[in-house]
Amino acid sequence: xxxxxxxxxxxxxxxxxxxxxxxxxxxxxxxxxxxxxxxxxxxxxxxxxxxxxxxxxxxxxxxxxxxxxxxxxxxxxxxxxxxxxxxxxxxxxxxxxxxxxxxxxxxxxxxxxxxxxxxxxxxxxxxxxxxxxxxxxxxxxxxxxxx
Amino acid sequence: xxxxxxxxxxxxxxxxxxxxxxxxxxxxxxxxxxxxxxxxxxxxxxxxxxxxxxxxxxxxxxxxxxxxxxxxxxxxxxxxxxxxxxxxxxxxxxxxxxxxxxxxxxxxxxxxxxxxxxxxxxxxxxxxxxxxxxxxxxxxxxxxxxxxxxxxxxxxxxxxxxxxxxxxxxxxxxxxxxxxxxxx
Numbered sequence: 599x600x601x602x603x604x605x606x607x608x609x610x611x612x613x614x615x616x617x618x619x620x621x622x623x624x625x626x627x628x629x630x631x632x633x634x635x636x637x638x639x640x641x642x643x644x645x646x647x648x649x650x651x652x653x654x655x656x657x658x659x660x661x662x663x664x665x666x667x668x669x670x671x672x673x674x675x676x677x678x679x680x681x682x683x684x685x686x687x688x689x690x691x692x693x694x695x696x697x698x699x700x701x702x703x704x705x706x707x708x709x710x711x712x713x714x715x716x717x718x719x720x721x722x723x724x725x726x727x728x729x730x731x732x733x734x735x736x737x738x739x740x741x742x743x744x745x
Numbered sequence: 746x747x748x749x750x751x752x753x754x755x756x757x758x759x760x761x762x763x764x765x766x767x768x769x770x771x772x773x774x775x776x777x778x779x780x781x782x783x784x785x786x787x788x789x790x791x792x793x794x795x796x797x798x799x800x801x802x803x804x805x806x807x808x809x810x811x812x813x814x815x816x817x818x819x820x821x822x823x824x825x826x827x828x829x830x831x832x833x834x835x836x837x838x839x840x841x842x843x844x845x846x847x848x849x850x851x852x853x854x855x856x857x858x859x860x861x862x863x864x865x866x867x868x869x870x871x872x873x874x875x876x877x878x879x880x881x882x883x884x885x886x887x888x889x890x891x892x893x894x895x896x897x898x899x900x901x902x903x904x905x906x907x908x909x910x911x912x913x914x915x916x917x918x919x920x921x922x923x924x925x926x927x928x929x
Binding site for chain 1: 898
């Protein structure tokens with residue numbers, strides 16, 4: 599550091615000493631001091647209004663069902679898509695229908711036989727019964743039939 | 746513990762998702778007047794040996810594809826909404842079977858189904874009902890319970906009984922699996 603630099607430094611120091619800090623007006627200072635208080639009050643108000651929405655700290659495993667739901671959602675979308683039946687599905691349906699109608703036929707046939715049997719018996723009794731009172735041989739044939 | 750809960754949730758969701766399409770098909774059929782809810786059949790008869798449920802879309806496709814081979818059957822299938830069959834093999838008359846048939850029968854009668862055939866004997870209970878709306882058969886329900894077998898059939902849709910008889914004659918299936926068909 600040479601002589602000139604030293605002179606310059608002392609000059610600057612002197613000039614700085616001469617500078618006076620002008621004080622802010624009292625009202626402005628008061629207003630500026632109020633700002634942090636007001637801001638914190640606003641924050642507190644906001645928090646209390648929406649506090650019911652906060653669920654609190656969630657455990658890490660709580661996210662697992664959410665992750666599990668994603669593949670399930672994909673499967674759901676896939677399953678709910680209108681599925682075009684394949685040739686095998688149609689063939690299976692054809693066989694199912696054949697079995698269904700065969701069962702219907704089977705029940706119908708069995709029921710028909712039962713009705714035929716009951717009707718036949720009833721007719722035989724109601725027609726041959728009164729006849730046998732007057733014609734002996736019908737009574738004999740009725741006995742033979744029942745035995 | 747946490748993993749078991751997650752597994753349970755995932756299993757429940759998956760089961761519900763798989764059951765959804767089947768339930769949707771059953772729900773779609775429930776809207777038709779010819780649909781019958783047989784109730785909890787498995788609680789009386791156990792697991793079914795034959796369970797068939799063919800919906801409207803498949804019936805339509807089968808109808809279209811069999812138009813050249815069997816025009817009568819094709820025409821019938823196109824007008825049907827659904828065919829449901831439940832067959833149970835039983836060893837003797839199942840407990841509560843007769844009561845169940847009677848309960849379903851009275852429920853059907855109260856809903857406007859017409860009783861066509863009733864066979865009431867100790868070893869056999871048969872009920873055939875038809876839902877007739879404006880002179881048109883909209884559904885047929887058959888319940889046949891005997892000592893060795895219980896058959897529940899529900900045909901839903903516009904049915905011409907004469908046409909149905911002709912179509913049934915064309916089917917020649919060995920449902921007993923021993924070469925001879927009782928239906929023949």
